[in-house]
Amino acid sequence: MNFVLIWLYLIILLIMIPSMFGFSLGISEIYMTILVKTLEWATLNIQKANSDEGTLKPSSSNGLIQRENGSMEKELEELRRSRPKPPVGGDFTLSDCFYFIRQGIESIVDDQVTQRFTSEELVSWNLLTRTNNDFQYISLKLTLVYGLGIIVRYCILAPLRITLTVIGVSWLVIGTSAVGLLPNWRIKFWLSELVHVMCYRICARGLSATIRYHNRENKPKKGGICVANHTSPIDIVILCTDGCYAMVGQVHGGLMGIIQRAMVRSCPHVWFERSEMKDRHLVTKRLKDHVNDKKKLPILIFPEGTCINNTSVMMFKKGSFEIGTTIYPVAIKYDPKFGDAFWNSSKHSMVSYLLRMMTSWALVCNVWYLPAMHQQEGEDAVQFANRVKSAIAHQGGLVDLQWDGGLKRAKVKETFKEQQQKKYSNMVVRDDSSSNSD
Amino acid sequence: MGSRASRLLREEEIEEIKKETGFSHSQITRLYSRFTSLDKGENGTLSREDFQRIPELAINPLGDRIINAFFPEGEDQVNFRGFMRTLAHFRPIEDNEKNKNPSATEPLNSRTNKLLFAFRLYDLDRDDKISRDELLQVLRMMVGVNISDEQLGSIADRTIQEADTNGDSCISFNEFIKASFVVNIHICTVVLVLVNI
Numbered sequence: 270m271n272f273v274l275i276w277l278y279l280i281i282l283l284i285m286i287p288s289m290f291g292f293s294l295g296i297s298e299i300y301m302t303i304l305v306k307t308l309e310w311a312t313l314n315i316q317k318a319n320s321d322e323g324t325l326k327p328s329s330s331n332g333l334i335q336r337e338n339g340s341m342e343k344e345l346e347e348l349r350r351s352r353p354k355p356p357v358g359g360d361f362t363l364s365d366c367f368y369f370i371r372q373g374i375e376s377i378v379d380d381q382v383t384q385r386f387t388s389e390e391l392v393s394w395n396l397l398t399r400t401n402n403d404f405q406y407i408s409l410k411l412t413l414v415y416g417l418g419i420i421v422r423y424c425i426l427a428p429l430r431i432t433l434t435v436i437g438v439s440w441l442v443i444g445t446s447a448v449g450l451l452p453n454w455r456i457k458f459w460l461s462e463l464v465h466v467m468c469y470r471i472c473a474r475g476l477s478a479t480i481r482y483h484n485r486e487n488k489p490k491k492g493g494i495c496v497a498n499h500t501s502p503i504d505i506v507i508l509c510t511d512g513c514y515a516m517v518g519q520v521h522g523g524l525m526g527i528i529q530r531a532m533v534r535s536c537p538h539v540w541f542e543r544s545e546m547k548d549r550h551l552v553t554k555r556l557k558d559h560v561n562d563k564k565k566l567p568i569l570i571f572p573e574g575t576c577i578n579n580t581s582v583m584m585f586k587k588g589s590f591e592i593g594t595t596i597y598p599v600a601i602k603y604d605p606k607f608g609d610a611f612w613n614s615s616k617h618s619m620v621s622y623l624l625r626m627m628t629s630w631a632l633v634c635n636v637w638y639l640p641a642m643h644q645q646e647g648e649d650a651v652q653f654a655n656r657v658k659s660a661i662a663h664q665g666g667l668v669d670l671q672w673d674g675g676l677k678r679a680k681v682k683e684t685f686k687e688q689q690q691k692k693y694s695n696m697v698v699r700d701d702s703s704s705n706s707d
Numbered sequence: 708m709g710s711r712a713s714r715l716l717r718e719e720e721i722e723e724i725k726k727e728t729g730f731s732h733s734q735i736t737r738l739y740s741r742f743t744s745l746d747k748g749e750n751g752t753l754s755r756e757d758f759q760r761i762p763e764l765a766i767n768p769l770g771d772r773i774i775n776a777f778f779p780e781g782e783d784q785v786n787f788r789g790f791m792r793t794l795a796h797f798r799p800i801e802d803n804e805k806n807k808n809p810s811a812t813e814p815l816n817s818r819t820n821k822l823l824f825a826f827r828l829y830d831l832d833r834d835d836k837i838s839r840d841e842l843l844q845v846l847r848m849m850v851g852v853n854i855s856d857e858q859l860g861s862i863a864d865r866t867i868q869e870a871d872t873n874g875d876s877c878i879s880f881n882e883f884i885k886a887s888f889v890v891n892i893h894i895c896t897v898v899l900v901l902v903n904i
Contacts, residue, residue: 361846361862361866362866362886362887363825363829363866363870363878363883363886363887364825364887365849366769366825366828366829366845366849367825367887369767369768369769369773369849370769370773370824370825370828371797372763372767373764373767373769373770373773374773374794374797376761376763376764376767377758377761377764377773377794378738378741378794379741380761380762380763380764381763382761382762382763383744383745383760383761383762384744387744672762676762680759680765681762681765681766685762685766686765686766686767686768686770686851687851687852688766689766689767689768690768690849690850690851690852690853691851691853693768693849693850694850694851694853694854695853697850697854697862698853698854698858
């Protein structure tokens, strides 16, 4: 019993209190330096062993195939180049199908979408069991470091981090409920922000998070909407350690519900019942009301609507871009070397995911605050959403995709196939109609 | 600390696939991890649904026919060997293969076999000729609802007329080869980029 108490006091003193007030005693920095050096050493060793053997790992970011990337028109013209043009009757040749066959086989070997819903492949192993897919035995030293890593992560770091997170979440619930009891004086808002930020900072320590913020002069202000790319629920912790936001989401039961109800006591968040979420007008109206009240905090929204693996940004849902207020884009990029932040909800439950995060090396990420954007004249919500998405993708070094993140679970719409068919039909019938018009 | 992928794929299997398809060792392991990532049921085989889950393939007008080509007659599951055998058709033709002994069995990725793959896409009933109906079916898949039955019919008629040399109103494989005018077969290859080939 005494041992547990000592352990607790130590944690509170050395880690929690400094982080609550925004400074650090340097313990985490030392850990990170050692970690970075170790991983560099491991990478060098693996590379050396691979080049001795003569096998080089392919760079996973380039994809598996060398694609032509020409348009349908260009490639079909290439296919048809060597045959005599028919005078009338439509421009079709038996070899046209080769274009579609090749596109099809290419997508079977490597496609742009399905890979976004599983964890990013690492170029070099980072000494975690879970990322050990293709890597073979290299040397005794490496194995020892790997073994040591397991002991450190599971027996020292994990209990430490779990304790911190439990403290952080409890403090969030207690603190916000306490602040909620105060009448609406100015001091209530200040205290509420203080409590929120402190709790998130404790939770961030609970994940050994090293976050680098860039361009903080662009931080979201009241009355606006902050949009960011979504990789996991931890994105919220990352952003909220540096500012206060109003959350948007569905009302949950259980522990999440308790946290939600506590948070909303101290400052307004926008929680929807499941039935209300289907009513787009209701959702838009409530969001509009919130941003129009200049005293309320900026709303935090993830327009992708689902977690993506942080290698790309997928389609932004246009809802938040129809509200007509200032949009503050934020790009979040995790460094996969230190731990995989992506939550694969079909593979891991939330609890199992959090445990995986706590047994990773650390969480290292970069957050860029981009300059505010407004909807321009003659631009509709979809175009605006795409413009913001491109800005975020460009800043974070992510691939900008038009595909919908909902494809994780849902089937693709038939309209896309119909578009392809229409395009091809134009290539078949176009010559026919032009010769008829003579 | 062995690699997870090749623990399930034995070295002998890799060698057999190498001999049959011509893919290199690293290409085979890479494609095996692609195969396992598509295999959501984790039972070592792919079903048609597993292929349909690839959005770029689902929107391809000939997607269903291409998927069909992977499955042997009447079967609903394809294993890794079958998967590789079909993909092998699309391996680029290498220079050293062109001068091979003509009496050896033709490699899967030969020019003829590539054209045969496309021919079989049309020839659904496997009677070694493309009938007017079969041609119309594929045409309809490629153009969707955008061209009338009449116009499509006349396109099909003209195509058969031009290609048919023996007057049976169908297109045989030899007639197909001549009529498709594919000089540069590179168009029917998928180039795998791996540093160590």
